[in-house]
Amino acid sequence: MHEDRVSLFPKIVTILVLIFLVAPLVVIILASFSPTVLVVFPPKGFSLKWYANIFTSSTNFLSGLGNSLKVAIVATLIDIVLGVAAALSVTRYTFKGKHLLIAFFTSPMYVPSIAFAFVLLRVFSMIGGVPAYLRILLGHSIIIIPYIIRNTIAVLAGYNWLLEDAAASLSANPLQTFTKVTLPLIKPGIMAGALLSFLYSFDEAVLGSLLSSPRFITLPIRIMNYMEFSFDPTLAAISTLLIVMSLTSIVLMERLIGLDMFLK
């Protein structure tokens, strides 16, 4: 297969890039087992004490984890319903101004999170009395919706709409057509998109920084706050857990629909 060989230069860059990309993550995983506060290489032993630390109340990582999950799950569920419907509306029908509507649906992507976070902070402080959970949830619901919509549009772009005509000719009404034909076929793509959006919300730290309250703080903010006064490998331990979660997600996604969706 000599003729299909890719030349050496891109190959070397690729290897370096791959090393560069995994390096900090590998370092974190190794650091999480460090017996000493200062991470040294090669490690002077093996310890699980930093993992135990996560579960002690002083870090509050567990409550942060719970809060982040609550926000990410609910925001993703809301946005699947909204986003899939919106994506259907712009793919199924042809009309003037379609591109404008798509641009509108994805507009939150083009606004800096920090600006949107600040605007929400001001609005919520004017209204008053909105709990931090709801503030972050609403904020996240807005910023992840473009990702769900774009992903669903991409999934639907590969969908053969004639199948809907075929179903109709076989006496399936529009609802039956959607539940028995369209939905089963686009579901894997939507699930993958939902997983991405879930992780986006779960990891999000900008809206979290500005909209949280002392009583409701999400995990990334907990971690950042912890760094302000301590830099021990407890951070590495909690980070390792998050890394494992992401790795699981990506493998899941690969199984669901393959990774080519990222190339569109």
Next chain:
Amino acid sequence: MAILQLDNLTKRFGNFTAVEHVSLTVADGEMVALLGESGCGKTTTLRMIAGFSEADEGVITIDGKVMNSIPAYKRNVGIFFQNYALFPHLTAYDNIAFGLKVQKRDRHEIREKVGKIIHMVKLDGLEKRYPRELSGGQQQRVALARALVMEPSVMLLDEPLSNLDAKLRIEMQEEIKRIQRVLGITTIIVTHDQEEAISLAHRVVVMDKGKIVQVGPPEEVFENPCNAFIADFMGFVNIFEGTVESVADGVMCIRCMDKLIEAEAASCDEIVVGEAVKLAIRPEKLQLSDNKNSHNVFTGTIESTTYKGNITRVEISGIITEPLFAHKSDFYQKPGDTIGVYLPPDKIRVFKTK
């Protein structure tokens, strides 16, 4: 079974009129072919009958019942899609049973009907396969069975054979014909292939630019096209222009350059002396080699010969402006040879120049 009627059907897309004042009655159990080039409006017509697209004007009735405002899923019109449109997430069996299941029919009834139709289209043993695990021909049978199992009042076939290779095409053509004749379903088949239309349908409807230009039994459309466009479509390779010099007793004398050509065929058009006309003749109707006729014999030069297996295509120049083409079997003359060409008057079709 049912009678399908299209009355004055019109469909526009913006400024473009895809289908214009199409009227057609398809009798009970009849198979009609809509024949035309891509973009002639035949598929749009089909989609209106199926209910996927709304007619801007005109009425569609099935057994006298107006269909226009009835949604596709209530029409009981079966359709076979060009690319089959099989549900990729369902097995062959579930694809075929889809419609019956949607209608929540009795389980035994579904099993019986699906089993019967599977047998009819010769898919036995392939029930559990997914579409991607089936060959093109098998997928096609699934698509056909899926529509037929619903016992549609009208069946629509959209380019049913275009995705198959030549051998399979002939086989499926026979198959479709057999099934249609057995079940006696009122059927419309859309195709751009004249051979397919002629061999399948009871009646051929030729469409051009959204309009019906000729309707008739296959033999009539094939032998006696109404205008030069249809003639071209039907394989009249030699089409050339001339002027009518005289008309008497059904025989026309037509001048093409310095030649006088006689034609005695029936024409769709009323042709008068002095008119500019087009003449058309099939390449296989040209007679080469010396013969005893006194009229319509001309001498030309062989320009080229192309061996095509069963026939040889001979290009002859020097008779009229354009070269004439003849199809002959066992032809051994060489380019550069002189050759006599006889145009049988009864095989020449004459049309008005529009």
Next chain:
Amino acid sequence: MSKKRNFFFLSFPTTFALLVLFVAPMVYILINTLEQDGIANFVKFLTDSFYLNILKTTVIISLKTTGILLLLGYPTAYFLARTTSKLKNTMMIIILFPFLVSAVVRSYGWMVILGNKGLLNQFLLAVGLIENPLKIMYTSHAVIVGLVHLLLPYMILSITGVIQGIDKNLEYAASSLGCNPLKTFFKVLLPLSTPGIISGCTLVFTLSMTAYVTPRLLGGANFRMMSTMVFQEVNVNFNWGLASAISYILMFVILLFLVVFNLATASINQRVGGQKHA
């Protein structure tokens, strides 16, 4: 007509949510800011060299990041698009996987490596290359490293998709016509993959302009970019008027770049003949 009704039914919830929770707040706060302080804060920002320098730093860091990303991302994307290796999927996973890890975690990893007592300094001291630890943490270099790491997957993915859409035979054709690999690259690949390069650059530039976590953690308290500045004005200086002005100026600057990028894309697409890719 039922089509119109269905369309409305499908698109309304999102439209409503975006109008109420996104468009209305963005517009309302802009008006409110202008009403309360007029354009004073905007003028303050645009005339004070302290603030202008922050804007300049943000743009320069973003441009540098984009440049490095292009240099690293293009060869990688090319390799990924063209390789027939069985490891391709594994490589894709390695590239995508950091993409799904929180920016907080990834910045933390770089802090462990780049810190004064970090692994890099430990290594360099041990090998004897340096005598005093290098000061990398809390400099623009650390921020750029962090941003490159953060955004590399976006760049690689944008370009890989486009290169995959370019027929490999075009490269063979070029070499059969006497182009060496370098010439093939400049005469064939580069022009055809320009749309991917532009969309990738637009994306990473925008994202690094608005990045918050990376500059905050790797840049430290004294390193300021536009987004960390907003946070500082809100939570430290409690100057909400100025925070508003910075937010909207940042948005405006990004919009300006987007327009320029889009115009460039349009003219290039025209030249490449609107080639379909990915």
